[in-house]
Amino acid sequence: MLSCTMVTMHPVPTSAQSLIDARALGLGAYFPLVRDSREFSANPAGLVNIRDWDLSLTTYINPGTASPGFVFHGMTLGKRFFGDEALALRYAPGSSIRFVIPPVLSLGDASTPQSNDREIAYDEQFAVAYAHRFLPGLSAGIGARLRREEVTDTRYQIVIRDTLSYPTATHATFTDHAWLLDASVMWQPFPALTVSAAGRNLVWWRTGDAGSPLADYALPTTPVAEAGFAYAPDARFLISGELATTGTGGAGVEWLVPFGLAVRGGVRWDTRVAPAFDAISFGIGWSYEFFAVDAGYLKYIDRQRHNGSSTVSTFDPALLTDLDIHPYALDRVALSARAVFGSTRQSLARIEEVTVFGSIYPASSEILAYKPVGAVRVRNISARPINARASLFVERFMDTPTESPATYIVPGAAADIPLMAVFNEQVKKLTALSVREGDVSVSASPAESYDDRSQTRLVIMGRNAWDGDSRTLRFFVTPDDPAVLRYSRDVLLEHGDSLRNVAGMLERFAKARVLINSFAGRLLYINDPKLTADYVQYPAETLQLRGGDCDDFTVCFAALLSSIGLSTAFVDVVPPGHPDNSHIFMLCDTGVEPRYGASIADNPKRYVVRRNAAGVETLWLPLETTVAARGFDEAWTAGAQEYFDDVEVGLGLVKGWVHIVDVN
Amino acid sequence: MHSIILRQIPAFILGFIILAGCQKPADIALTPEVIDDNLEVFAVALPDSNIAVSSVDSSGVLPEDQVKFDGSCVIQSITWDAGSTVLSAAYSRVFFADSIVRVLGRRVGMGGLDVGTLSLNGSLMMKWPHRIPVGRIFGGDTSITRGVEYLTDLTQSYLSDHAYTWTVISRLVPVFTVGVQTPEDLTVLSPRGGAVIPRTKDLDIRWNGGKGKMSVIVSQYDPLQKTVKPILELRVKANNGKAVVPAKLLSTLPQQRYFVLTFILANRKEVTVTQPATGTILVQAASVHNSYVEVR
Numbered sequence: 001m002l003s004c005t006m007v008t009m010h011p012v013p014t015s016a017q018s019l020i021d022a023r024a025l026g027l028g029a030y031f032p033l034v035r036d037s038r039e040f041s042a043n044p045a046g047l048v049n050i051r052d053w054d055l056s057l058t059t060y061i062n063p064g065t066a067s068p069g070f071v072f073h074g075m076t077l078g079k080r081f082f083g084d085e086a087l088a089l090r091y092a093p094g095s096s097i098r099f100v101i102p103p104v105l106s107l108g109d110a111s112t113p114q115s116n117d118r119e120i121a122y123d124e125q126f127a128v129a130y131a132h133r134f135l136p137g138l139s140a141g142i143g144a145r146l147r148r149e150e151v152t153d154t155r156y157q158i159v160i161r162d163t164l165s166y167p168t169a170t171h172a173t174f175t176d177h178a179w180l181l182d183a184s185v186m187w188q189p190f191p192a193l194t195v196s197a198a199g200r201n202l203v204w205w206r207t208g209d210a211g212s213p214l215a216d217y218a219l220p221t222t223p224v225a226e227a228g229f230a231y232a233p234d235a236r237f238l239i240s241g242e243l244a245t246t247g248t249g250g251a252g253v254e255w256l257v258p259f260g261l262a263v264r265g266g267v268r269w270d271t272r273v274a275p276a277f278d279a280i281s282f283g284i285g286w287s288y289e290f291f292a293v294d295a296g297y298l299k300y301i302d303r304q305r306h307n308g309s310s311t312v313s314t315f316d317p318a319l320l321t322d323l324d325i326h327p328y329a330l331d332r333v334a335l336s337a338r339a340v341f342g343s344t345r346q347s348l349a350r351i352e353e354v355t356v357f358g359s360i361y362p363a364s365s366e367i368l369a370y371k372p373v374g375a376v377r378v379r380n381i382s383a384r385p386i387n388a389r390a391s392l393f394v395e396r397f398m399d400t401p402t403e404s405p406a407t408y409i410v411p412g413a414a415a416d417i418p419l420m421a422v423f424n425e426q427v428k429k430l431t432a433l434s435v436r437e438g439d440v441s442v443s444a445s446p447a448e449s450y451d452d453r454s455q456t457r458l459v460i461m462g463r464n465a466w467d468g469d470s471r472t473l474r475f476f477v478t479p480d481d482p483a484v485l486r487y488s489r490d491v492l493l494e495h496g497d498s499l500r501n502v503a504g505m506l507e508r509f510a511k512a513r514v515l516i517n518s519f520a521g522r523l524l525y526i527n528d529p530k531l532t533a534d535y536v537q538y539p540a541e542t543l544q545l546r547g548g549d550c551d552d553f554t555v556c557f558a559a560l561l562s563s564i565g566l567s568t569a570f571v572d573v574v575p576p577g578h579p580d581n582s583h584i585f586m587l588c589d590t591g592v593e594p595r596y597g598a599s600i601a602d603n604p605k606r607y608v609v610r611r612n613a614a615g616v617e618t619l620w621l622p623l624e625t626t627v628a629a630r631g632f633d634e635a636w637t638a639g640a641q642e643y644f645d646d647v648e649v650g651l652g653l654v655k656g657w658v659h660i661v662d663v664n
Numbered sequence: 665m666h667s668i669i670l671r672q673i674p675a676f677i678l679g680f681i682i683l684a685g686c687q688k689p690a691d692i693a694l695t696p697e698v699i700d701d702n703l704e705v706f707a708v709a710l711p712d713s714n715i716a717v718s719s720v721d722s723s724g725v726l727p728e729d730q731v732k733f734d735g736s737c738v739i740q741s742i743t744w745d746a747g748s749t750v751l752s753a754a755y756s757r758v759f760f761a762d763s764i765v766r767v768l769g770r771r772v773g774m775g776g777l778d779v780g781t782l783s784l785n786g787s788l789m790m791k792w793p794h795r796i797p798v799g800r801i802f803g804g805d806t807s808i809t810r811g812v813e814y815l816t817d818l819t820q821s822y823l824s825d826h827a828y829t830w831t832v833i834s835r836l837v838p839v840f841t842v843g844v845q846t847p848e849d850l851t852v853l854s855p856r857g858g859a860v861i862p863r864t865k866d867l868d869i870r871w872n873g874g875k876g877k878m879s880v881i882v883s884q885y886d887p888l889q890k891t892v893k894p895i896l897e898l899r900v901k902a903n904n905g906k907a908v909v910p911a912k913l914l915s916t917l918p919q920q921r922y923f924v925l926t927f928i929l930a931n932r933k934e935v936t937v938t939q940p941a942t943g944t945i946l947v948q949a950a951s952v953h954n955s956y957v958e959v960r
Contacts, residue, residue, distance in 0.1 A: 059681040062690055069687030100691045104910045108706035108899065117912075120694075156705075158895060158916045165895040166707030167913070291674040309693040328692050337677045 020058050020073055020092060020324060022336035025296030026283015027252030028266020031242040032186075032196040032228035037078030038338060040088045043196050043228075044129035044141025045186035047078055047086035051290075052342025054078035060094065060334040065308060073334065074125075079342075084133035086141075089126075095323045096123030101312060105156065107167055115171065119152040120217045124323050137188035142181065150175040151213045176208025191381060191412060192232045200224040220318045235380070235412035246321045247271035252281070256383065256411070260287045264296070272319060273327050277301055287384070290340035298325070298332045306330055347451040348382035349444040352414060356438075359459040362430055363536070364472035365423040369402070372418035374456065378407070378442050379414040386444040388451075390417040393439045394458060397427040401441070409444075417442070432462045464541075466534040466551065470572035470584065474663045476536045476555045479562035483540035488563045491518040508566055509590040509600060509621070515560055516623065516632035522546055523553070523629040553625035554586045558663045561588055567612050571622065572659040573646050585639050587620040587660065594619060605648070606640040613664060702907040706897040708881070715773055716797035719892045720881050721926050724952040726894065733934070734943025735760040735777075737830045737842055739784075741822050741849070742952040747858020754822030756784050758814040758830055760941040765796055765810045772798050776811030779840070779940035781833040789814040789830075824849045825875055828949060832940050839939045842947050847876030850929040850951035861959045863917065867909040873929050873951060878903045881926040884918060885956060892924055903929075917959055927953040 021038040024030035030039050034046030037054040058073040074092025081087070101118040124147045131141030152173045159166050184198035201223045228242030236256040243249040252266030264283035269276050283296035300306035308330055319327045356374035376390045386409050393401035402422045409415045419440065438458045441450040466473060478484060492499065495514045502510040524547040537545065537552040539559035548556070558568040567589035574582040587608060592600055594609045597619055601607060607619040622639030623632075652658025709728040711717055717727040724740045739756040760777035776794030783789065793809040829843035850873035861867055869880065878900035884893045895917070900907055917923065930950035937945055 057678055057681045059684055065690055070684040071687050071689050072682060072684075094689055096689055098689070098691045099694050101694045101696070102701070104696070104701050104908070105913060106701065106704045108704045108897075117910075154912075156912050156916050158913075158918070160895060160918065163710040163712065164707060165710075167705045167896060167916075288673075293674075293677050308690060309695060312694050312696050315694050330690065335681060337674065337681055339674055339678065 020095065020334075021056060022058060022060075022283060022294035022296035022334040023264070023285055023292075025298050025332065025334045026264035026266065026281050026285070026294065027240060027250075027254060027296075028268050028279075028281045028298075029228060029240045029242040029250035029252040031198070031226060031240075032194050032230040033238075033240050034186075034196075036338065036340075037076040037088050037090075038336070040076060040078060040129050040141075041090055041127040041143055041145060041182070043184045043186065043198055044088075044131050044143040044182065045139045045184040045196065045198075047088050047129060047131035047141055048080070048084060048133040048139040050078045050080050050086055050088075051340045052080055054080075054088075054338070054340055056336060056338040058094070058334055058336040060332050062308075062330040063333055064331055084139075086131045088129050090128070092125055092127070093123075095125060096121065097320070097323055097326070097328070098122075099310075099315065099328075103154070107169055115154050115169070116152075117154050118213075119150075120317075121148070121150045121152075122219065122320065122323055123148050137190075138186070140183070140185045142183045145180045145182070147178050147180060148175065149178075149214060149218065151217055153213055174209040174214045176206060176210065176214060178204050178206040180204045191379070194230040196228050198226045200226065217317050219320050224321065232412065235410045244321075248278075248321065248325075260384065261285065262287075262294075268298075268325065270327065273302070273305070275301060279325070292338045294334075294336045294338075296332075296334045296336075298334075300329070300331055347445075348380065348386050349378050349388045349409070349442050349451040350381045351376055351440065351442055351452045351454045352379050353377040354419075354440050354454050354456040355416075356419075356456055356458060359433075359461050359465075359467070360421070360423075360427070361461050361465050361467050361472065362423070362427040362463045363466065364475040365421070365427050366475065367472065368421040368423065370420070372404075373421045373458070374419040375416045376419055376440050376442065376454070377414055377416050378409065378444075378452075380409040380411050380444070382444075383411050385410050388415070388417060388442055388444040390419055390440065390442050391450075392419045392421050393441075394421070394423070394436050394460075395439075397423050397430075397436065397460065399424050401439070427460065428463050430460060430463055433465070434460045436460055464535050464537060466536040468534050470570050470659055470661045473536065473551060473555060473570055473572075473584070474558075474661060476538055477558045477562060477568075477663050478539055479559045481538070481540050481559065483543055484559045484563050487543055488515060488560045491515055492564065494518075503599075505592055505596060506590075506599060509592060511564055512561060512566060512588050512590070512621070512623075513632045515564070516557065516628050516635055519628045520631045521629060523548075525549060525553075525626050525629075550584050550626050553628060554584050557588075557623065557625050557628065558586055562664055566591075568663045569610075569620065570659075570661045570663060571643065571646075572661060573642070573652060574657050574659075576655070576657050583642075585622065585624045585626075585642060587643075588623055590619045590621060592619045593617070605644050606636065608643060610660075613662070702901050702904070703880075703909065704899045704901060705913065706899060708894040708897050710894075712771065715771060720883060720894050721892050721924050721952075721954045724926075724928050724930065724950040725946070725948065726881070726897065729946060731774075733761075733946040735937075735941055735945035736948070737844070737945060738948045738950070739818065739822075739828050739844065739846060740948075740950050740952055741818075741824065741846070742954070743850075744954045744956070745852070745857030746956040747856065750857065752819070754818040756789065756814075756816045756818055756828070756830075758782055758789060759794065760945070761943070762811050762941070765808070767798050767808070772796055772808075773810070776813045777941050778812045779832045779834075782814045783831045783833065784816050785828055786831075787816065789816045822846070824951065834940070840937060842935055842937075842945075844933070844947050844949040845875070845931055846949040847929045847931055847951050848873045850927060850953050852927050852953045852955055855925065855955050855957050857955045857957070859955070859957045861914065861957050862911075863914045863959060864911050865914075866911050867914060868906065869909060869925075869927075870906050871927060871929075871953075872905060874903055876903070876929040876931045876949075876951070879928050879930075880907075880909075881924075881928065882917070883924040883926060884920055885922040885924045887922055894926075914959065921958050921960065923957055923959050925955045925957060927955070 024039045034043035035049035038056045057075045059070045071094045073094030076090040078088035098121040100116040126146040129143035133139040181203040182200045186196045188194045226244040230240040232238040241251040248270045250268040254264045262285040266281040268279040270278040279300045281298045285294035387406040391401040391403040402420045407417045441453045443450045526547040539556040542556035569587040622643040623635045624638035628635045646652040711731045717730045737758045741754040744751045761774035762777040773796035791812045794811045794813045795807045797807045832840035853870035880898040882896040932948035
């Protein structure tokens with residue numbers, strides 16, 4: 001007989017969560033921890049956390065029984081799609097119970113069937129669930145379970161013939177199926193806490209036989225509500241708890257130890273029976289990349305009840321709210337394996353904040369390959385330690401994303417990862433300030449190109465912009481610029497005769513003099529353009545414009561002198577209390593040894609003795625480039641005077657307001 | 665190499681889980697508070713309706729056994745308990761089959777062999793004509809006499825748990841001797857005669873008496889015709905004085921009110937003989953108690 005009914009007309013089985021998977025078995029309270037296909041039927045909302053294809057299998061054994069053997073408990077398959085949707089199926093032939101009432105009568109005729117007097121079987125082999133993520137921390141799911149109740153009754157009949165009377169036994173089987181619908185919601189208010197709630201048997205649909213004897217063994221009909229939480233106070237430690245209106249519940253802890261290992265423990269209670277403290281559980285697990293294997297052991301406290309048998313009068317189907325964990329179940333050791341397939345993203349890391357330290361100055365962009373332009377705060381949102389790398393990409397100004405070194409982050413923790421940048425030559429063609437989008441991505445998954453992405457705005461200055469740091473000013477010095485090379489060589493060639501008569505020791509000094517003198521009367525001091533912080537002309541521009549300010553001239557003369565093999569250095573003067581009066585001039589290495597100082601100047605205060613790049617002490621001439629229009633001697637005199645005032649008298653070097661930066 | 669091994673581990677474990685789990689979940693036994701599977705149910709075969717047999721409530725021997733053997737040496741103590749009336753008797757009967765008796769070509773029984781002098785524990789047994797009932801289509805039933813059988817009334821002298829020996833003497837020389845030990849007295853405590861037994865409840869049966877195999881023959885009883893038709897034989901696996909006839913079985917009994925439960929506590933054996941007859945004979949000593957009950 002087939003019958004279809006909806007709610008409240010027939011009793012249907014009630015089910016709280018089951019503990020099929022070994023991890024769930026070891027924890028004792030798994031309902032709030034569902035994050036993949038494992039135990040999805042207990043909390044469908046957790047399915048949204050699966051990666052892509054998610055497969056798990058479980059087998060178990062009942063230790064202590066007469067003939068223990070492995071029972072294939074079941075397999076689950078989950079699939080995530082469209083990013084926020086997930087679907088899962090379960091086939092669990094092991095989720096079944098069969099109660100047998102032994103035969104009370106044996107028929108002597110071997111041809112008649114010998115069987116149990118009655119067999120009551122319950123199973124829940126198939127389940128399906130769907131989940132949807134509404135917000136990053138909020139998801140909901142619905143699930144359906146197909147449950148079967150079957151009673152096989154042995155019935156006797158006496159057949160009376162003319163010359164023979166004999167008993168026969170026949171089996172009458174009564175079966176019904178019920179689809180039971182559950183719903184759950186999972187909320188993660190912050191990374192360390194997850195709370196879940198579920199309602200079971202909210203709607204059901206039943207087909208099959210009705211009436212006796214099924215009615216005598218029907219499972220309870222009351223809808224069940226369940227709530228649970230999982231809290232991870234530490235990245236390697238979590239606790240979970242759950243409670244159902246059936247009076248059952250559990251609590252568990254999990255500790256992640258190194259090498260992908262985890263140890264677990266838990267307790268179960270059932271207030272419907274005495275003692276209410278029902279079972280304890282232990283478990284271990286190991287995971288490697290996309291594979292995990294777990295083992296769990298559930299041991300019941302009341303050995304009298306959980307011994308594989310009961311009595312007809314005390315058998316109460318109402319206690320069977322779970323087909324795996326119930327008052328008649330045996331101790332269990334479960335072994336599970338889980339594998340993840342596919343490629344859908346499952347972020348291990350999340351970008352929390354991107355910080356840019358300042359503007360990008362194209363002239364000194366090379367230094368940004370080693371000096372961070374910013375930092376990204378990355379949090380490990382996975383359950384295991386990660387090595388996270390951050391990368392930055394600015395379209396058109398970078399050929400490929402620049403990746404930072406890996407940073408180790410423990411689960412739940414956050415770390416600041418520096419952002420490096422390697423720009424191409426296009427950036428040096430930027431003539432004015434520009435604001436660009438920078439793509440920041442973080443990668444922690446070996447199989448993923450990135451785990452999280454973000455964008456930040458980068459201010460890229462014009463090619464002539466200078467950040468005011470004398471150490472970066474040298475990036476404007478371009479001795480190999482063709483215009484510079486052409487100018488310096490033309491000047492030297494023009495004065496070739498006079499230079500040939502100069503002693504070799506003073507050759508560099510003479511070349512510097514000739515080169516500086518070539519600007520006599522041909523340079524004009526001009527302030528930086530308005531509305532610019534610090535504008536530095538490249539040497540070729542200064543040569544073309546024949547004008548500039550101190551930094552322009554210093555850069556230009558440094559480039560010219562460098563182009564003919566002379567070492568130079570910047571003298572950056574920032575008077576204390578008067579930063580607006582900062583100034584820069586230069587030193588030029590004559591290559592003359594200190595003992596021959598008299599060959600250059602009688603007054604030793606007109607030169608500076610310092611080591612050159614080769615570590616040899618030589619004489620360096622202070623040159624005030626802004627007066628180079630009045631000739632070399634004026635520039636030298638002014639420079640020597642400034643050096644004397646700022647360094648010798650004012651002790652600027654000692655006090656730190658004068659910096660000498662070698663250009664070469 | 666390391667990564668290859670790591671890749672193989674998942675496949676190995678997944679395969680193990682699938683292949684190893686070949687066992688079904690263990691059953692959970694729900695045992696009744698009173699565990700009693702002490703009864704085995706056997707069919708009862710009736711011989712050809714042309715062959716007349718003695719009623720089981722008076723012979724203590726199933727109809728099939730009455731025609732299967734070439735002879736029988738039985739000693740019985742029988743009680744008929746109808747509730748208000750209780751009768752008891754004891755006797756010994758010896759019969760050796762001689763030849764098939766036919767009437768109008770139909771086999772109606774076996775003739776009784778006259779073996780001469782037969783004693784039971786030294787006392788001579790009476791030789792009686794062996795009567796074979798013959799049913800007729802027209803007119804009333806009658807009987808024919810073929811050969812002899814030996815009878816002794818032991819109502820006053822029957823001893824339980826006692827050895828009895830039959831001896832055939834030919835020319836003052838014993839040519840055949842067979843003995844049997846009688847079982848203890850059988851007292852049926854439940855159900856007593858006249859009891860009303862509901863079909864929907866298990867029937868507890870209780871008795872006292874040992875040193876023999878116990879069986880209960882359930883027979884239909886026609887109080888008007890005074891006929892008994894055996895239906896089932898319930899063999900008691902262990903004679904511990906109790907057994908339960910499940911309601912499932914009672915409910916399948918024919919929709920008739922009156923039944924006889926014939927409790928047979930017997931020591932029986934099958935003996936192959938060559939003298940004075942040839943074949944296999946049944947040797948049985950039994951205490952028989954008939955409870956006439958009403959099943960509703």
